[in-house]
Amino acid sequence: MEKTYTVSVFTENSIGMMNRITIIFTRRHLNIDSITASESEIKGVFRYTIVLRTSREQVDKVVGQLEKLIDVFKAFVHEDSEIVHQEIALYKIRTETLTNGDVEKVIREHHARILTVDPKFMVIEKTGHVEETQLLFENLQPYGVLEFVRSGRVAVTKPMKELSAYLEEL
Amino acid sequence: MNSIKTTGAQAVMKSLVAEQVDTIFGYPGGAIMPIYDALYDYVSTINHVLVRHEQGAIHAAQGYARTSKKTGVVFATSGPGATNLITGLADALIDSTPLVCITGQVASHLLGSDAFQETDVVGISMPITKWNCQVTKAEEIPAAIAKAFYIARSGRPGPVLVDITKDAQFGVMEFQYEKRTRIRSYRAKPKISKTNVEAAALLINNAQKPFLLIGQGIMLSNAEKDLLRFVEKSGVPVASTLLGLGAFPNNHPQYVGFLGMHGDYAPNIKTNECDVLIAIGMRFDDRVTGDVSRYAKQAKVVHIDIDASELNKIIHADVAVHADAKEALSILSELVQEKQHTAWLQEFKDAKKVEVETLQVSAKELHSEEIKMDEVIKILSDITNGEAVVVTDVGQHQMMTARYYQYNKTKSNVTSGGLGTMGFALPAAIGAKFGAPEKPVVAIIGDGGFQMTLQELGTILQSKVDVKIIILNNRFLGMVRQWQQMFFEKRYSFTEMISPDFVALAKAYSIEASKFEARTDLKETLVKMLNHKGSYLLEIMVAKEENVFPMIPTGASVSEVRLN
Ligand SMILES: Cc1ncc(C[n+]2csc(CCOP(=O)(O)OP(=O)(O)O)c2C)c(N)n1
Numbered sequence: 234m235e236k237t238y239t240v241s242v243f244t245e246n247s248i249g250m251m252n253r254i255t256i257i258f259t260r261r262h263l264n265i266d267s268i269t270a271s272e273s274e275i276k277g278v279f280r281y282t283i284v285l286r287t288s289r290e291q292v293d294k295v296v297g298q299l300e301k302l303i304d305v306f307k308a309f310v311h312e313d314s315e316i317v318h319q320e321i322a323l324y325k326i327r328t329e330t331l332t333n334g335d336v337e338k339v340i341r342e343h344h345a346r347i348l349t350v351d352p353k354f355m356v357i358e359k360t361g362h363v364e365e366t367q368l369l370f371e372n373l374q375p376y377g378v379l380e381f382v383r384s385g386r387v388a389v390t391k392p393m394k395e396l397s398a399y400l401e402e403l
Numbered sequence: 404m405n406s407i408k409t410t411g412a413q414a415v416m417k418s419l420v421a422e423q424v425d426t427i428f429g430y431p432g433g434a435i436m437p438i439y440d441a442l443y444d445y446v447s448t449i450n451h452v453l454v455r456h457e458q459g460a461i462h463a464a465q466g467y468a469r470t471s472k473k474t475g476v477v478f479a480t481s482g483p484g485a486t487n488l489i490t491g492l493a494d495a496l497i498d499s500t501p502l503v504c505i506t507g508q509v510a511s512h513l514l515g516s517d518a519f520q521e522t523d524v525v526g527i528s529m530p531i532t533k534w535n536c537q538v539t540k541a542e543e544i545p546a547a548i549a550k551a552f553y554i555a556r557s558g559r560p561g562p563v564l565v566d567i568t569k570d571a572q573f574g575v576m577e578f579q580y581e582k583r584t585r586i587r588s589y590r591a592k593p594k595i596s597k598t599n600v601e602a603a604a605l606l607i608n609n610a611q612k613p614f615l616l617i618g619q620g621i622m623l624s625n626a627e628k629d630l631l632r633f634v635e636k637s638g639v640p641v642a643s644t645l646l647g648l649g650a651f652p653n654n655h656p657q658y659v660g661f662l663g664m665h666g667d668y669a670p671n672i673k674t675n676e677c678d679v680l681i682a683i684g685m686r687f688d689d690r691v692t693g694d695v696s697r698y699a700k701q702a703k704v705v706h707i708d709i710d711a712s713e714l715n716k717i718i719h720a721d722v723a724v725h726a727d728a729k730e731a732l733s734i735l736s737e738l739v740q741e742k743q744h745t746a747w748l749q750e751f752k753d754a755k756k757v758e759v760e761t762l763q764v765s766a767k768e769l770h771s772e773e774i775k776m777d778e779v780i781k782i783l784s785d786i787t788n789g790e791a792v793v794v795t796d797v798g799q800h801q802m803m804t805a806r807y808y809q810y811n812k813t814k815s816n817v818t819s820g821g822l823g824t825m826g827f828a829l830p831a832a833i834g835a836k837f838g839a840p841e842k843p844v845v846a847i848i849g850d851g852g853f854q855m856t857l858q859e860l861g862t863i864l865q866s867k868v869d870v871k872i873i874i875l876n877n878r879f880l881g882m883v884r885q886w887q888q889m890f891f892e893k894r895y896s897f898t899e900m901i902s903p904d905f906v907a908l909a910k911a912y913s914i915e916a917s918k919f920e921a922r923t924d925l926k927e928t929l930v931k932m933l934n935h936k937g938s939y940l941l942e943i944m945v946a947k948e949e950n951v952f953p954m955i956p957t958g959a960s961v962s963e964v965r966l967n
Contacts, residue, residue, distance in 0.1 A: 301712050
């Protein structure tokens, strides 16, 4: 059965790491929905967050292959219920549409915020789950969305065991 | 170690010396010239084998690593030199062979500019190396090489590639070398779980029909003695994968044969009759399992491997032990009860009899005047006492050799298993001889595969390597022809081979050679070849349309193994 899984991979900060990671998904013909990377709470250790839809069996095998990479410390797989996750979306609309009172209502209802206002355009920001940022997009569309972009998922886990505890085991 | 000013190229050589490298297989070119220049100062202490093609260099290094306990080392230049290594890298990765390949690269300021002979070899080789890296500064060379050797031979071994830019080779640095023994993100040796080994022992002790499958992992962890002890104490029958051949003496009474698609009848059918299946240092390749949904379903499975990702990858393990084979076997030997499984072993022997009898009947049906591959292999096995290093290429002759050569010594079987690379055998045999100079090395090759890398006869000539080459010439790409016969209505689409005069060809390289066509004195001919001082090429004309049986057709279960 297919489900959405979030894979967190902790790695050294070495050249080509992203490539090494994605090759493993490509080989198994798995499509990555989103991927983000940043330094983790431990200096020098990077954290990749990868979201994909597949079966538990496949994702477990992928994690096995990821952990085989020399520069990978550890990889974890989580279902949505085991993590707190978030994405950020930016929406660029014409400033003139603001004079239309409805847009303000939409922004308010979605708890979005206005990042910047230029005489010609303005940028709205919303963080949330995909469904939420998508809904705002759909509600803004009647007013004309000039640009829309959504980040990949970032996530932290609910279980309390920290990465540093795993690293100590290694 | 005292630090001394050296160039990056000299640092490469000094690093190799620090790793006790005594043999390098390579081919020079523009981007690796500084390293070759540094090598020139070591000609009296390091053996550099000049091959005729970089694919030959890497296969030779594989042969060397497989017969010795060392890491194979390869030098190649940038661009085409590096891309010619690709097949060997893929082959070494899938067959867990430790290699360190050093490639030259264009100067760092030219990287990414499509400079002459620039290829992104790090990018290309990423999925087919255990690890790779690019070095652009002289001072980074020793650490990169130290890391390369550590990664190549620790854990589950594999090929590693270090790409060194030309400016890094010219650069000056203070040489200091420290062997690597740890990488914080990589655990070479797993911590063995005692509880898991105990669970495995419990299953084995309660089994009525335990069955052990071994793979190359036994040899890679030097666990041959521990294996023997475990097998003799527990009384289990043992079968081997293609790459595992030699890890357990084939003349041992508990050895029941070779597994898989062209393996023996008994171990294949008994896989689906045993109650506990123990797999050590093997990875349940599809050539071993056939249809996995009908593989050993009745059995409890114990799987021991050093590579965690192999556990539960193909076959669910009731007890998965993530461990080095040697360590696991030594603990397991303590825990298992002393037993004999006489009746169960007899079942294998009975099945073996069925196989032998059926194959004899089919052999009679073939044109009897034609020499069969298995006759050649059986005689060779006899006269070498199963103690030669046997290198095979890919195809029918490979399966026939695996079936009929009695591998009694460890590290005596060199073949391309996982990748099935035609052209592997000739260069691999050259390397195998350097890895095991005291043993006779016999390469058995098809007429097709020989022509993929026959230029390495030049290496034999120049390096005076003593390898015996047997070409089993069936005038066909035999294995493909067999499939065409069985599954494509005998439509022999482009599998007929016209070959040159192999004897004349060998002689052109000053290699003694002869052609054998009549059965009469096959044994004498083989003895003569073996006793010849120096290399020898023997072309044996064999039956054109012999088939390899038993066979598990693709998609069939191991219990559906066909005898004809
Ligand atoms: C590089 C490469 N190309 C193609 C194949 C496919 N292939 C597998 S076996 C075989 C036939 C080998 O023929 P030959 O070398 O004459 O050996 P025989 O089977 O006749 O013993 C071929 C073409 C391969 N394994 N490797």
